[in-house]
Amino acid sequence: MSEREVLELLRENARYETADIARMTDLDEDEVADAIEALEAAGIVRGYQAVVDWDRLEDERVRAEVELNVTLDRETGYDDIAERLARFPQVKALRLISGDYDFDMEVEGDSIREVSRFISEKVAPVPEITQTVTHYVMASYKENGIELGDGEDDDRLSVSP
């Protein structure tokens, strides 16, 4: 299925040119453009972002993984809590998960103080939230499938049999 193949290529590198995707998939450029448009229209592709190695920037960027436990009542479901939390721009990712806690939330800010204040003042007071456990990210080694190290040099011979 061509849409699926286009999707895989976009996930590999969203900056591939339409013409290059066409060459790789044996589709013509119009078909690729149509497929991308359809993926976007269907809400399957929700956006395009750079994978950033924040550790290489001089500006401080603080990120935290926050475990959230909640209690539900008849009027309030997981979706309601999620909708409320997801609106905050500090929340970069929010997932309902199985296991020891309910939500896994990624938060970003300019300082530890800012992130801490956000969690204590905006998240913890939500009535259904019974517990928050905050883990500050100390270093990141892989993001979105991309390793953030220096990479392995190509040590192959430049010409070989």
Added chain:
Amino acid sequence: MTRSLEPAERVQAVGPSGIRRFFEIAEERDDVISLGVGEPDFSAPWAARDAAIQSLERGKTSYTANRGMYDLREAISSYVADRFGLEYGPDEEVLVTAGASEAVDLAFRAFVDPGDTVAIAQPAYISYGPGVTFAGGEVLPVRTREEDDFRLTVEALEAAGAEAADLLVMCYPNNPTGAVMTRADLEPIAEFAREHDLAVLSDEIYAELTYDERDADASPGAATHASIATLPGMRERTIVCNGFSKAHAMTGLRLGYALGPAGATGAMNRVHQYGMLSAPTTAQYAALEALDSCANDVEAMVDQYGRRRRFVISRFREIGTPCFEAKGAFYVFPEVPDGWDGSANDFAERLLREYGVAVVPGDVFGVGGEGHLRVSYATGLEDLREALARIESFVDEHV
């Protein structure tokens, strides 16, 4: 051999590899994008590497049986049966070697007597001819042609006089052309071999790397790999060579294997046990893990090669360079463009010197390679894009 260390005549008869010179030119500049490499740009699957590390941690650093670890031979036996329909018992019909290259060399040393004729379907991997010469045999080139999609045909065998040969060497999917032979293509070749009592050395190192079968719309006649050893009457006259270098990206681990009837692999093992003794133990543990758990890694790599293959062929055609539709391995074999006033060698050398793109001229792969370039797409897409853009500029400037 003399007291002054004069090399033997059969060693002197073999000149330096045509690839070597391009390697030396490429080393002179630091902005070269190389499409001249004959090995994957991926590292071996992590599980295989981890198994190698663990084997070292456990102190598994002794020789193994000459034929290779029994577990590995058993795993190879199951794998080739499942994947290619090849039935070889692990006890006496599988021989683990230091790379498929050692398997090929062992076959020459085990089956070629001085003066024997070895027919080689060309263009071909550069080591076959020298290997035959080192064994004292005579090379008989069998020219395959682009109009036949670089497949070996009976007409080509007859034109070369291969009925008088003692051994036929063939490699499909092919390095350097990317040609693939289907079962239907192989049937007349098998008939020819049976009729003329010809033994066959089938190098199938690229067997996993075919692309048609992965295309959703592959037709029933799609170009997928078949082994000549699976055809009637061929098992007893064929040695199949394969290994972990290409599909499993384990070139540096040097691990391959030969499959053949007990007597034949026994003869090869006789040479192997006095020369190599046994393949590297660490690599054998890596290979065992590769077969056990790395099929998905192989598939992911093949998917990547498949996309790059389409990209590269498409770009060459846009540039106006005729390019045969390679179906396997990780090479394409375009012609030098119409209007280029010189040889493929000149083209490759000037492209490298002026634009910093390394490709290999087809001449070095024997007859039928003239006027072509071997272009490897075992390189990331960004480099392929840049390299093809440079080739386009070079062609615009000179043709």
